[in-house]
Amino acid sequence: MDIREQIKLASGLLKSGAAAQALETILPVLGSEPQNTRASLVAAECQLVLGNKSGALIVLAAAGNAAPTTSTMSAIARLLTKSGGDPSIRAAVIGHGTLEPLADHLCVAAAAVGIHASVKAGEYDQWARELMDPSADIWQHQPQVVFLTLDTATLLAKLVDDAVLGVDAMLAYIDDAILILKQMLTAAAAAHPGVQLVVHGFGHCANVMPVVGGDSENHPANRLAIANQRFRNTLSKDVPGVVVLDQAGIEASVGTSNIRDERLYFLAGIRFTDALMRTMAEYQASILMALLGKTRKCLVLDCDHTLWGGVVGEDGILGVHVGGSSNPGNAFAAFQKGIKRLQSRGVILAVLSKNNEQDALDVFQKHPGMLLRETDIAAHRINWNDKASNLTELARELNIGTDSMVFLDDNPMERALMRQVHPEVLTPELPADPSAYAAFLAGLRVFETLQLTGEDVNRTKSYAENQQRASLEKAAAGDYNAYLHSLGIRVQCIASQPGSLSRITQLINKTNQFNATTRRVTDAEVAEMHDSPEWIVIETHVADRFGDSGLTGIALCEVSGSTLRIDNVLLSCRVLGRGVETTLMACIIKAALAHGCTSITGLYIPSAKNAPIADYFDKVGFTASEQPDASKHYTATTAALSTVTSPAWISLTSSWQA
């Protein structure tokens, strides 16, 4: 049968309600024409009807990738709105010009990272009114995140149009414009607490003749950079929680001659080409990932042909190619440099390789061209077992979920196996050519955390220290108590400090296992709780003889009359199993007493991952009442909890005084 006829048949079956049959009909078409947009859309709709949303998102992302045009993007967005059910996140895109195509691109970029986003486009040029008017349409959409994109030539017209503007006048002009934006964003943040605001910085202007000579500071090439620097500094300092995207950098990455199609601009007010919108949307999607706590934490690396050229078992320890100035060693060195950059941002590195363990470790230790050394690797599995089970073990050893891992391997068979056994692990197609590895890694935007905090940077170190703790634990297996005493654990439970707020948001949004409700928050919500007299936000710092784990525990409590309500309580998995959770509860009780409370309530909402906290409240003496939705409400009087004390092996260096 002709392919067109077959698509028609499948779409007819789908319309008559036979989705499973329709899917069977359309899959062979996709097999022979994987780039066929219509077939992809029909297949995705079948999967949505059959309840397989993640499968549908993969097909839709592939369709968007194959034909990244405005019409494909809008067809995908329409399909998700029609058949996708509840979205995982709601967003709005506002700004100058026509924004529907950008909203559709965001929908597809989100699908590519497994997120169903419902995106509302603001009206043409209406961003200022939309920001200030709570009755504007975009707020009816109840967005959790709002992206604002502004036209430099409109907002900073003089920078572009006035060639003889003096330096002082230029700076004053820029600061005036930024001040107005700052005031509007501050007002919008206050009017819509909990909404994450994201602003694209100033982009390049189209159709401006470059100036070759001329003075330095006031040179047109300098003006945009100065405006962006002042914009970013002012906003990040004065409007907490606002994220600024590097629009000029995004534009440079697609080429400043590909920023807009003049015909579409003058015909329809579309300010960006599809290529540019695609990259902008990828940046936006990485913010959605961070907000949903879907950021990846760990990079799992194969060795032969991935970290170095050649096969260590055949070519010998010094015979593999890495480092030096000739190819392919230089390409592998550049890739390792990229990996080290990620490590310095807090990404954990693990190695997963089919090799004799000592051979591979020798390369890390002895090869002069290696940038990665054994101390950079938080955990490894180098043996001949299958990689899928090895990866499960790595996750257990590192105490992280497999869904926070990214697996890089040059071997398509290994990638296919991993995708089949662990679909939750991100296993991207590594380019076939090692010279493309470094660029590929830089484009892998799945590690985004909205703010880089001190704890991120120490994380790898801290994980390595955990490995040492684990060995000590094995040695003292007979006497766990003695082991705990030997750790010299020091805990600090204090009221939230202004400098900790972004770390607090980050921890709440990234913690999955020991997290009573898994409710996510925005910077603005945390700031509000921090400021409110009714709320007690407790931050917990943990250190021991092996190192400082930093801010790794949080309790959010609200005092109402004589009751203290624990809104949420959580600990990073890095500090679990050492009694810190009991110390934190003891501090909550002390805080309750200090505020004159006589009873405490708690809440547990079960998730796929938070079993470790399931019996937390029961253990210390709360009474549970199970709700129809499987959550549990807990209550206890402070008198009943008076026996809860911090374990003897923990020294509490500062806490509430009752």
Next chain:
Amino acid sequence: MTELQSKILDVIAETLMIDTDDLSHDAAMGVVPEWTSFAHLSLMAAIEEAFGIELSMDEMSKATSLETLTATVHAKVG
């Protein structure tokens, strides 16, 4: 129907993701529900690619029906 017109119909159907059966001789932006002003911009890009031609802003803004589009392409490819 000429060969040119039938090829144009194919491009329209492909771009709008509908069947050629759904397109009649009076097909136009606004008449065919999928042929929206945004879809029109994608359609223009698809036409340019399919026929190896470049359309001006004026041509794009006027070629909003099968009839005018066929005339525009015909004038370019001869």
